[in-house]
Every structure is written in structure tokens, then in C-alpha cells.
Amino acid sequence: MTTVRSTLPDDARKVACEALQDTLVDLLGLSLVGKQAHWNIVGPRFRSIHLQLDEVVTAARDFADTVAERSAALGVPPDGRPETVAKAFTLPSPEEGWVRDSDAVQVMVEALQEAVGRLRERIDATEKADPVTQDLLIAITAELEKQRWMFDAENFPR
Amino acid sequence: MTTVRSTLPDDARKVACEALQDTLVDLLGLSLVGKQAHWNIVGPRFRSIHLQLDEVVTAARDFADTVAERSAALGVPPDGRPETVAKAFTLPSPEEGWVRDSDAVQVMVEALQEAVGRLRERIDATEKADPVTQDLLIAITAELEKQRWMFDAENFPR
Amino acid sequence: MTTVRSTLPDDARKVACEALQDTLVDLLGLSLVGKQAHWNIVGPRFRSIHLQLDEVVTAARDFADTVAERSAALGVPPDGRPETVAKAFTLPSPEEGWVRDSDAVQVMVEALQEAVGRLRERIDATEKADPVTQDLLIAITAELEKQRWMFDAENFPR
Amino acid sequence: MTTVRSTLPDDARKVACEALQDTLVDLLGLSLVGKQAHWNIVGPRFRSIHLQLDEVVTAARDFADTVAERSAALGVPPDGRPETVAKAFTLPSPEEGWVRDSDAVQVMVEALQEAVGRLRERIDATEKADPVTQDLLIAITAELEKQRWMFDAENFPR
């Protein structure tokens, strides 16, 4: 069913929308594991990290919405259903149960580090295909790198 | 690891926290499939239902947070990780790809109807165990029943 | 015409929706007679009671909306048309024309006292039928009892 | 009981306050039947018209308050009690029970059309008697004509 038409030629659309779908999964996954840590964290930095994790969740949710709507705008239906996210999400994430504050910080540094690495590949990949999509990926990277730094600075001395 | 102590005796805590964990899965799942429909809906009621779906998502996210924090407050770590949600979520949800507006309305009626049915069982189950948890489940039911009615009224004539 | 389906079995729905319809009439009536007193009050406490009456009207309007939408959500169309309200409304209310401030206070004490008495009966009646509806009636009672006290305290010495 | 003195001579006050009392009944009636339709509407335009009806209700309530207080300011106590509204209100209004969206739109076009027609007669009637009252009636007409147009445009093709 060809429904929403695209403003991009087929090749460019394919490149851009694959980058967007992969980013969507990372962001929805981050929003879920960020909340998981927000709820289960324990330790003397509970309040401080509990609040900081919610900023990651808010950023991840807002960008996920923009990313999914951009894919739709380019004519490709995004997929953010639970089973899709569960299958495709591969970033580090906290274990089941209570999480020590230092472990929560560590896992967020790693998850964000890996998410940023993957975003930078997609920034390269979309440069020719669609500078508008690339610009969105750049904005997401800027935010996630900032969040990564904050957890990394909190994580000192390792 | 016994971490956060409970204000409830063991039996009551078990009943309350199972009800909360099951509700958490339903709400997180609803927030994901609500967004899925929000992004992929097509048809002459696009804008109207697109906006209404976001109200379900907002309600589901806010209640999920309250439900998970209540479980933690009772001493049981909640589980909202992607794989947990994917495995345990069983409410009706939209197919992959574009969704006609009438189909989106229909699937939300069904998903909310089933969610409400399960909540009413948990309201009964928690009455003795923990009236505080029961009161939260009642509030969630009131909101989901209201949302269900709005989609059902929109869905006329079936 | 079976239009909006219910999440309650027939018996429970009947009990709940009768309680809601009766409450709707009381609240719409209170909002009208509250405004009547708000406009027609005279006397040295004019400004003070004029403002307090508007708080009753606001509460009555907001709860009326919630009550009517809950009835719809349970599958029974609420009835708030002028002729229905006029016929079914039986709470004490001010006479036509200017109203002395002390009389306005007295009539509000009586109207709210009676409204609360009827609400408490409905709280009992809906306990089994629908705890969600009961919870709403409890919230309305809390507010009207607070308003009643304020007029009663104002009314001293009688 | 001569209570609040007037700034108008007797004849002018009589003309102005009759126009205000009749307008008060129309507005209170509109606010009730607007809510009635808001609660009972069904059909594919449910959400859109449900929201639009609340704008009529808000406008009707706000203008009713201004109209009633203006009558009081001119020395004539306004009458907005349930039985008065029920007896004097003659604008078209929805039947009991669920209302199809197209029927709700149609009845609002007719009710507003008739309300505007009556307001325009009162604008003429009050021109000499009280230009301040006339100015208020003009403002109400402007708003109701705008609301009427919106429902009429929605109602196409008839």
C-alpha cells in the first residue's frame, strides 16, 4: 500500500529511513532502560542520579517522536512496537532488580557512548542522501554526547 | 539483596506488587503502541486521532511512572525493560506499517477495553492487600475508561 | 440504539449510572442556583460571599462534567438538559429577586448539607457496583463538605 | 424591596433589563444544551465537535455572567434559576440520549441562528434605551455568529 508519498528519490529515502528506524529503536530503548534505572537505583547518590536519568528519558522520548515523524514524512512508516524495540535494541542496559548508583552511572556512560558511535556512522551515511535527516541526527548526537559527559564526569574516579 | 524495606507484610506486598508489575507492562505497552498508531495513522481523521492518541500516550506514561515508583516504594523492584515489556504485553495493537484511521480507533477501543478488564480484576485482588495500591488502580481505570469511551464514540456507526 | 459499549455488567452499570445521573442533576442545579445567589446577593458581606459562591459554581461545573463523562464512559447517556434539571432538582435554593447575604449563606448551608446526605447514600450504593464511580462520588463529597463548612462557619452565630 | 439603585430612568431600565433577562435565558440554555451535546455526541467527528461544543459552552457561560451582572448593575435582579431557564428557553436543542455528530452540528446551527435573530431584535430595541447594554449585545452577537458559521461550514454539504 503506497500511502504517504516521499519528497526524496527511492535510494536516498532508503538510506535516510534506515538510519531513522535504527535511531528510533535506540532512542525508545534508551527511554525504557533510562526509566528502569530511574526506578531501581539505590545508593547515596539516589536523588541526584534519579533526577538526571529522567532528563535522558525526556530527551530520548522527544527525539524518538521527531525521528519517527521524519520517517513518516519521507514516506516510510516507522516501527516502534514493543517486539520491534525488544528485538533490535542492543545497547548496554541495567540488569533486573535494584541497581547501585555507581552501576547505573556506568551503564549510562556505556549505553550513550555506543549510541553516539552509531549515530556518527549514520551522520556520515546520510550526508549525501538527505541533509535534512543528517541535521536531525547531528542534533541528537549533540544532546547524547552532553548527557554522556555528565555521567562520565559523575563517574570519577573510575 | 534486601535493599528497600517494605511497609507491607510479605503476603500483601506480593499481591500488590504483582498487580503493579502487570499494570506497568500494560501501560508501557500502551504508550508504545499508542505512539506507533500516532505516527502511522492515515485517513480523513488523521489530525483528530493523531492528537487523541498522544493523550493516551501521555496518560500511560505518567501512570506507568507512578505505578513503578509505587512498587519500589513497597520494596519490589519494577521491571520495565524492553524485553520484559515485549514478552509480557498481550493487549491488541496495530500491525506494522500505515494504519487507517478507523482501524486505529478500533484497535484502541479493544486494547483499552481489555486493559480495563484486567485492571478491574486487580482492583478486587488488592482491596484487602493494600488499599493504597487499589486506590491507584482505580484512578488508572477511570482514565482508561474515559479514553476507551472517546474512541468508542468516535467509532460510530460501527 | 446501542452505541457506546460498557465495561460493566448490566446490573452494576444500572446502579452506577443512576447514581451518576442523580448527582449530575444536583451539581448542575447547584451551579445554577449558586450563580443566582452570586448575582442577586446584597448586604454588608456582598463581596465576600459573592466570591465564595463562585467557588461553589466552579466546583459544581467541573464535577458535573466529570460525572456526565463517566456515565457516558459506562455506556449510559447522561441527561443535563434544562427541562431535566428543572424537573429533577430538589435541593433548597434562593427565591427570585435580591437575596440578603445572611439568607444566601443559610440556603447554601442547607443545599450543600442535603446534597452531601444524598451523595453519602450513593457512595454506599455504588461500593459493590463500581468502585471507580464510588471513588468519584467520594471526591465530590469531600469538596462539598468543605464548602458546606465554610458557609456554616460564616453563618455563626445563627 | 428597592435595593440596588439604577443609573437609568425607569422606562429605559425596563427595556434594557428585559433584553438582558431574555438573553440570560438563551445563554444559560445554550450552555446546558451545548454540554448535553458535548457529552452525548457519537460518530466519526466525535473529538472535533466534542471540543468545539465546549467553546460554545465557555462563551455562553462567560456572557451569561456579564449579562446577569449588567442587569443587577441596572437595578433589576436577574433570574437564572433552573425552573426559569427550563420554562423560558425555546431554542432548538438535542434530544435525550446519544446524538450523531451530524445531528449535533445541525442542531447547533439552528440554535445559534435563532439566538442571533433574537439578539439582533434586542440590539434594535436597546439602541435608544441604553447604548451600554446595546454594546454588550453586539459583542455577544459577534461571537455567536462566529460560532454559527463554524458549525455551518462543518455542516457542508448539507
Added chain:
Amino acid sequence: MTTVRSTLPDDARKVACEALQDTLVDLLGLSLVGKQAHWNIVGPRFRSIHLQLDEVVTAARDFADTVAERSAALGVPPDGRPETVAKAFTLPSPEEGWVRDSDAVQVMVEALQEAVGRLRERIDATEKADPVTQDLLIAITAELEKQRWMFDAENFPR
């Protein structure tokens, strides 16, 4: 010095701007005597009338600004200097020193009553000369009549 040009012919401008200048004096005077009463009131209704008087002051100040700017817009410089106001202001006003609450109410009823009477004459006078100025005077009258009623209703039984 012909400075700001007018959009009105000379005769009309003269009529409109005299009405505006006289209204300006009344409003600035009201704002000063309203504050005087606000500061000096004593008695069991202190707080209630103290707050109500500030609403008169706010209205008088806002309208004074609009009236003066309208005169300037019509090419006639308004005059609101202390000596002008003192010389031209003739409305009833409180005596020096503490003022009983009932006296404050009474003097506001009289001052507003007289202010309204003069405004109604200016509404007639400006109808032909400038309907834009007339419309402003109508709006001021509506507000002052409302304030007058509130003090009059408070003043019962006289």
C-alpha cells in the same frame, strides 16, 4: 505649535476631546480618592473593601491611560497634571483621616453614580462627533456601573 495632526475635522475633534479631557480628570481623581480610601479605611469590612477599592483604582488608571492616549491620537494634548486634576475634579470623595468602612462604601457609590451620569451625557455628545470615542466612553461606563452596583449591593440595608 501644531504637532500631532488629527484624523477628525475641527468641530468633531473639539467635542470628542473635551469629553475625553473631562473623563480623564474624573478617572485620575477616582484613582487618587480610591487609593485614599484604600489606605484609610477602618472597620469590620476592612479587608473586603480594601481589596475592592484597589479594583476601582486599577480600572480608573487603565482607562485614564486609554482616554489620554486617545485624545493625543486625535491631536489634542491631554492634561493630567496634579493642579489640573485638583481644580477640575468635583466627584464626592472621602474626608481626610481614617474612614469607616460604611462611609467608604457610601462615598464610592455616590462618586461612581455621579461619574456615570456625566459619562452618559458624553456618550450622547460624542455620538455624531466620533463613534470611536463614544465606544470607549461606553466601555468605561459599563465598568463603572458594575463597580457602582457592587458597592451599592454591599451598602444594604442603607
Added chain:
Amino acid sequence: MTTVRSTLPDDARKVACEALQDTLVDLLGLSLVGKQAHWNIVGPRFRSIHLQLDEVVTAARDFADTVAERSAALGVPPDGRPETVAKAFTLPSPEEGWVRDSDAVQVMVEALQEAVGRLRERIDATEKADPVTQDLLIAITAELEKQRWMFDAENFPR
């Protein structure tokens, strides 16, 4: 295609809607040339006039919306398309390219002066046909006369 019905008889509607259509063109034109001056102004009063021009644009846009919707409410479709505005707009406006601040002030005085002159004719023309439309034109005139004065006062000594 007879689409939106009118609440006015044909003759009155014709008079009112011609006045509204002409006003719409003036206001849309003013909003465009006001922005043109806002962007191209140079000189020592750049910031001050740059900001003031935006107030004219905001007023012109808001009134244009009200005027067009009033025409639709009276059953006549308004026309604000680029070619219509370009063809019918005749008020003084700035030349292409940079504009000195004193020239910008001067052209706004002239444009507003002429706009007001035309509005005053339409106020007369619509008095009998539709006092509701007349009241809107009076409000627009009040605002444009105020804006005109401000530029004129700024323009001293000429």
C-alpha cells in the same frame, strides 16, 4: 454554490461584506509593508522603529483574521490571496530596498492616516446595515489611530 448561510438580509450583507473585504485588503497590505519596513529600516532610530513596526504588523494580522472570519460568518467568502491584495491595495508603502528611519516613520503616518480615513467611511456605511460589523470597524479604527499618533509624534519636528 450557496454554502454558508447568512444571518443578514441580502442588502445588508452586501454592504457589510464589501466593507469587510476592503478592510481585509488594507490590513493584509499593511501587514506586508509593515514587515517590509521592519526588515529594511536603517538609521539611528533603527531599533526603536523596528520594534514599533512589528506592533503594527501584529495588530494588522490579528484584525485581518477577525475581519475575514466575520465575512465568512455573514456568508460571503473573503479573498486574501496574494494577487487580490496586490491588485487592490492602494495605501502608501515603502520603496524597494533600504529605508531611512525618518522615511519609514513618514510612510507609516501616511498609510495609517489614509487607512483610517477609509475606515471612517465604512463605519458610516455599515451603521444601518450591520452594527456588529460597525463595532468591529470602530475597534480597528481606534487601534490604527493610536498607531498613527505614535508615528506622528515620533515624526516631530517635521
Added chain:
Amino acid sequence: MTTVRSTLPDDARKVACEALQDTLVDLLGLSLVGKQAHWNIVGPRFRSIHLQLDEVVTAARDFADTVAERSAALGVPPDGRPETVAKAFTLPSPEEGWVRDSDAVQVMVEALQEAVGRLRERIDATEKADPVTQDLLIAITAELEKQRWMFDAENFPR
């Protein structure tokens, strides 16, 4: 002096108002000792716990107001005078002088744990006597249990 009448029979009122009076003392006490800790806390978590303690104080103050007004609404004057609070307050509280952050956390866990235990008894006690009062006690318990969890999670490893 029989002053404010009750909407409850004597027995029920007695049960409800004793529960409310005891809760009032606990909440006022908590608000005072929460502030005491807020001011005197020292240690590396100073800022984090300093802020968290103010959230307890705010919650305690707001609920104290609701609880006291509910008692008044039921016809029994609440008692929150300094000597009453000092005599009746028995929850754990910080010593005089500076308080280490870990000690402040520990004392809040214990105070809230005990407060919750007492509230749960009152929830049982008021179920029959007054479901409206019970509902308020449930809401307070939900909030205090959440606050208790946050301090307990902060307090790990003990």
C-alpha cells in the same frame, strides 16, 4: 458551644476526627523536624538531601491543611497549637545541632516508616466510619510511602 454542624452521626464523627487529629499532629511535627534537618544538615550530600527534605515539608504542610479543614468540616475543631504538637508528637526526629547527612536520611526513613504504620491503622479504623476521610488518609499514605522509599534508597548500603 455547638458551632459547625456535622454531616456525620456522632460515633462516626468521633472515629474520623480522632484519626484526623492524630494525623494532624504527625504532619505538623514532620513539617517542623523536616525543616530542622533541612537547616542543620552537613556532609557531602548536603545539597541533595537539603532539597529533598523540603519536599517532605511541603507535602506535610499541604496535607496538614487538608486534614485540619476536613476535621472542621466534620464539626470538630482541630488542634495544631505549638504545645499540642510538642506534647503529642512521638515520631523519631533529629537531635539538636548539626546533623550528618547519613543521620538525616536515617531519621527520615524511621519517622516516615512509623508515620505510615500509624496511618495504615487509621485507614482501617475509618473505613466504616467515613470513606471520605479514609480516602484522604490513603492519599497521605501514598505520598509518605513514596518519600520513605526515596530516603531508604538513598540510605543504601546501610
Added chain:
Amino acid sequence: MTTVRSTLPDDARKVACEALQDTLVDLLGLSLVGKQAHWNIVGPRFRSIHLQLDEVVTAARDFADTVAERSAALGVPPDGRPETVAKAFTLPSPEEGWVRDSDAVQVMVEALQEAVGRLRERIDATEKADPVTQDLLIAITAELEKQRWMFDAENFPR
């Protein structure tokens, strides 16, 4: 008259400012025809599309302002006068008179599709000349593509 100096060399400035001027015309034109459709739309989706069109108008106006000010900042006076817009604007737009909702949706899809196509050419053209201008054009494209998708999704099945 060389007035505002540029931070770009002549060639780059010429490329950038032609792209900006062409974009300005498209955006001002879109804001006018968006309003035209907003006012004249009729049909069962009136309210929904009426509101959506205003979002296009707001976006077009805001971006037009940024685009014009960027041109001025680069030393080239922008031209947004009515005659310039009328002459240079070539995007599809609604006919005179009432517009069916489906036609309004269709014309917006086409106008936005064409606007986006032209913006993408300018993104390429300005890449070397001025990455700052390019970045602005990318932002506009992102927004217009989102708007285009929303109308296209609404337009299903075509």
C-alpha cells in the same frame, strides 16, 4: 546606496541572498494562501483542517521573518511587498470562494511538495556559498516536509 555591509564575499552573498529572496516569496505566499484556505474551508473536516492550516501559517510567517532578516544581515535588502509576492509566487493555491475540505488538503499537499522541491535545490546551491544560510533552509525544509506529510496522511485514500 551601500548601507548594511556584508560578512560574505560578493559571489557568495549573491547566491545566498537569491535563495533567501525566493524562499521569502514562497513563505509569504504560503502564509497568505494558508489563511485563505483557513477562512474559506467548508465540509465535515472544517474544524480539524481549519486549525491545521493555521499551523502552516504560523510556521510560514516565523520562517519568513528569519529569512528576511538573514538577507538583511548579509547586506541585501529583502523584498516582501504585496506586488513582489503576487508577481513571484507560483505555488499551487486555492481558488476564490469556498473551498471543500478535501480540496484544501489536496492543494496544501501540492503547494508544500513544490515548496520543498525548490528548497532542496537551494540547499544544494548554498552549501558552498554560505553554510549558515544552508542550515536555515534545512530547518525550513524539515518543517514543511512534516506539514506536507500531515496533509498527505489526511488525504488518504486519494
Added chain:
Amino acid sequence: MTTVRSTLPDDARKVACEALQDTLVDLLGLSLVGKQAHWNIVGPRFRSIHLQLDEVVTAARDFADTVAERSAALGVPPDGRPETVAKAFTLPSPEEGWVRDSDAVQVMVEALQEAVGRLRERIDATEKADPVTQDLLIAITAELEKQRWMFDAENFPR
């Protein structure tokens, strides 16, 4: 335990912090007895004084916080525990049970009068020791003298 160091020499710190501790007790006591009166007041001025009392409570709470934090900032831990307040608080306060409005006014006049008298002594005492503390005591006195006047004016004729 020497914990927070002071910026004042020992003598000055002792003078300043005794003044602050005594003021803290007065303010916390006032906030409790102000609420006590707020809840228990009865009589025809119920609403007016009920609201005014809350302004005293808000001021007392805010200043108490500033006073206590200033003491901590000067290196002396403040003491605001229930038993400390109960023991040290000596201002007039309402009896147990319902309080007539005139009695509530009277007791507030006396309590504030006495509080002001004590503050003025502390203003003298701290002038040399710490002008920063003195400045805070001056600000508190200004507010309490204003509150005292308002109750005193309300209390006329005595």
C-alpha cells in the same frame, strides 16, 4: 563539633544568633497559631479573616526559613523542633476550639504587636554586631507591622 565556620567574630556571632533564634521561635509559633485560627474561626467575617490569616502564615514561614538559614550561615545551628517552639513561644495565641472572628482579630493584633516590640529590641541589639542580620530583622518588622495594622483596622470600633 565545630562544623560550619563563621564569618563573624565570636561576640558578634553570639549576639546575632541569639536574636535570630528568638525570632525563629516567634515566627514558627506565629505560623502555627495563625493556622490554628485559620482553621477554627467562625462568624460573619469567616472568609475574609480566614484568607488574611493565611497571609500571616505564609510570611511567617518564609521569614522563618530565611532566619534559620542565616543562623546556619553564621555558624550556629538553629533550633525549630516542636518541643523548642512549644517551650520558648510566649506570644498571645487563640484558645483551643472554635474562635469567633472578632476574637481571632484581637489575638492577632496582640500577638503581632508583641512580636514587633521584641523585634525592635533585636534591631537595636544587632546594629553593631551584624548589620546584615539587622537588615533582615528590619524587613521582618516592616511586614509584621503591616499585618498588625490590617488586623487593627479590621478591629474597629473596638
Added chain:
Amino acid sequence: MTTVRSTLPDDARKVACEALQDTLVDLLGLSLVGKQAHWNIVGPRFRSIHLQLDEVVTAARDFADTVAERSAALGVPPDGRPETVAKAFTLPSPEEGWVRDSDAVQVMVEALQEAVGRLRERIDATEKADPVTQDLLIAITAELEKQRWMFDAENFPR
């Protein structure tokens, strides 16, 4: 009539309240002549000074209210009636009619300079009598000196 009692001995009260009454006249006078200049200013700095004058008026009005209420709080009724202000106000002020922008600036510099000089004398006079009143006069001086500087800086080169 001894109405509101004082917290100051007679001598101190006399000194403080004379300073307050004189300041009240200066501030009310400034608020009137500031508005006079605000309305009548002409010249190329019209908008800039027109706005700045309103900041003086706002400051003067707010301080006048605080000053008058402080006098009442000290037991002396303040006098701000038109005739009192006109008789006692001696600061430089603009002539009748249009005022050139440079003249408006000049007169404000002089009026504020003189007002500040008088305030500084009152600061000295009240130091012993009432440090609370002195503190208020210091705050007024700070604001008026800031306003004076802004006009003086605007007035360069003289």
C-alpha cells in the same frame, strides 16, 4: 479619633510619618507628571522615552502604595487626595501641551534630582526615629537615583 494604634512612641512616629507623608506627595506627583509626559511627548525619541516614562510611573505608584500603608501601619492616616497633592507637590514638572522629547528628559532629570535630594534628608531624619521607615526610604532613593541616571545619560551631550 484614635483608631489604629502605633508600635512607635509619639516623637518617633511624628518624625517618621512626616517623612512618609512628604514622600507620598512626591511620589504621587511624580506618577501624575510622569504620565503627563508619557502622553504628550513628541520628537524622534518618542517611543523610547514614552516607554521609559512608564517605568518611572510604575515605580512611583508602587512605592506610593508602600509608603502610605507604612504610615497607616504606624498609626497616622496618609493623605493622597488630589487637592493635597496639588498643594504640596513642588518638584519640576512639564508644561501644559505637547512636550519635546529633550525637554521631557530634562524635566525628569531635574524632578528626580530634587526628589532624591529630599529623600536623602529624610533618610537622615528617620535614622534614629525608625530604622524600618529609613530602610524603605533608602530603597526608594536607590530606584529614583537609577531612573535619574538613565534620563541624565540619555540627555548627553547637554
Added chain:
Amino acid sequence: MTTVRSTLPDDARKVACEALQDTLVDLLGLSLVGKQAHWNIVGPRFRSIHLQLDEVVTAARDFADTVAERSAALGVPPDGRPETVAKAFTLPSPEEGWVRDSDAVQVMVEALQEAVGRLRERIDATEKADPVTQDLLIAITAELEKQRWMFDAENFPR
């Protein structure tokens, strides 16, 4: 160039403005080194101290603005240029590069302690010269002493 005239005699102005200039340098320096620490802090208290440092920066910036404008108001141009600040600023400040959280806390305690010591000398110095300037320095001291305490309390055990 004698530009802005003073309201103080020469000697007093010299004393006041030297105190202000020295304070300006301290505050601008604090705002820069506060930001330096805000950006470079690492360690387990990263988030908590990162946020607290921004409160110091905000306070320092706001007071710097007030201090500089007060100097200008007294006729002496303030100097806050980079080279001036660098040369004159002598408070302790963080080293280049990453800063451990405990070191950041320690350096802020020392910097604020020293800043307060210098401010207290200036409070003495300006008492005779200008009580208005003194009052500003007192307000700054109150805030910096509060900030100092918060870092000192955080710094426990040292």
C-alpha cells in the same frame, strides 16, 4: 568629560564608588570562576555541585549589574572589561583543567569567605558616605554568606 552628574558630594561619591568598583571586580571574577568550576568539575557529586555553582554565577551576575549601574547612577563610570577584571581579581579560584568535586567545594568556600570579608569592610566604609550603597552591599553579603554556608556544609567532614 563630566557626563553623568552625581547626587552625592565629591568625597562621599569617591568612597562609595571605590567600594562599588572593587565589588564589581569581585563579582565578575566570581561569575567567571564559578562557571569555570561548573564546566570542569568531576567526581561523584558532579551533578549536585554543577547545579549549585550556577546559582552562585547567577547571583554574581545579577549583583554585578546592580553594582555597576549604581556606580553609573552616582556619576562614576564602572569598569568591567576583561583586562580590568583579570588584573584586579584576587580571590582564590580553581586551577586550569578538570577539578575534583571536593576541590571545587573547597575553593568556593575560600573565595566566598574572602569576598565576604572584603564586603564587610566596605559596609563599614560606606556607612557615612552613602547609606544607599551600604544597603546594597549588605544585600550582597547576605547572599554570599548563604552561598558560603552551603558549600561549607557540603564540605563536611573536612
Added chain:
Amino acid sequence: MTTVRSTLPDDARKVACEALQDTLVDLLGLSLVGKQAHWNIVGPRFRSIHLQLDEVVTAARDFADTVAERSAALGVPPDGRPETVAKAFTLPSPEEGWVRDSDAVQVMVEALQEAVGRLRERIDATEKADPVTQDLLIAITAELEKQRWMFDAENFPR
């Protein structure tokens, strides 16, 4: 001390962070000299330029924060200490003492022109190294070019 890890390879990080450090110095310097001009400006455009300069300061401060945090996020500690800024800042800036308004405008044009020139070099330099940093530099350039234009337009005729 390797503290915060980078998401960039060493070469790219070096290029990006040098560009960021240089930009940080320019922005902090601009914020200081912008305030210097804000405080010391004199002349007939005082108020207008005084306000405009604060917009530059706000923009410079906000971007400085983002730039410094981005450097930290890339693993290089930013340096914004007073001595660093003083040593490295080379943009044109105002002299010591009062500044004529025309001179202030001129120096801001020059400072912003030079800042933009340097930013454009850094945009080129970072394109390969880090598109995320480049995107931030582009945003800063857009804002500073807009500010530059506004002062340049104000500066006409030169």
C-alpha cells in the same frame, strides 16, 4: 589526568576543541565588553542601545555555556578564567569611561564583524573533524551576524 573520555579520535578532538576554546574566549569577552558598554553608554540613544547591548550579552553568555560544555563533552576541559580571557581576547572593545552611543554602536559592529570572520574560519576547520561542533558554530554565527546587522543598520548614515 585522563578524566572525561572522548567520543572523537584524537586528531578530530584537537581540531574541534581548539575551535571551541577560541570561540569561548570570544564569547566571554563579548559578554564582558557588551556589559561595559551597557553600563557606560551616554547620548540620545541611551535607552535603545542600552537594551540592545543586553541582548548581545545574553546571547554571548548562553552560547559560551554551550560551547564550554561541548568541549568538556569531547573530553577537553574548557578554560574561561579571567586571566585566560584577558590574555586571549582580541576583539575591538570600548575604552574605559563613558561611551557615546554612536561609538558604542560602532565598536559593536566591529567586534561582531571580526568575531563572525573568525567563526567562519572555524566552521571550515571543523567540517571534517566534527560536524556536531560545526553545527554549533553555524548557529552562533547566525546569531552574531543578526546582531551585527542590527548595530550596522542603527549606524546609518556612517
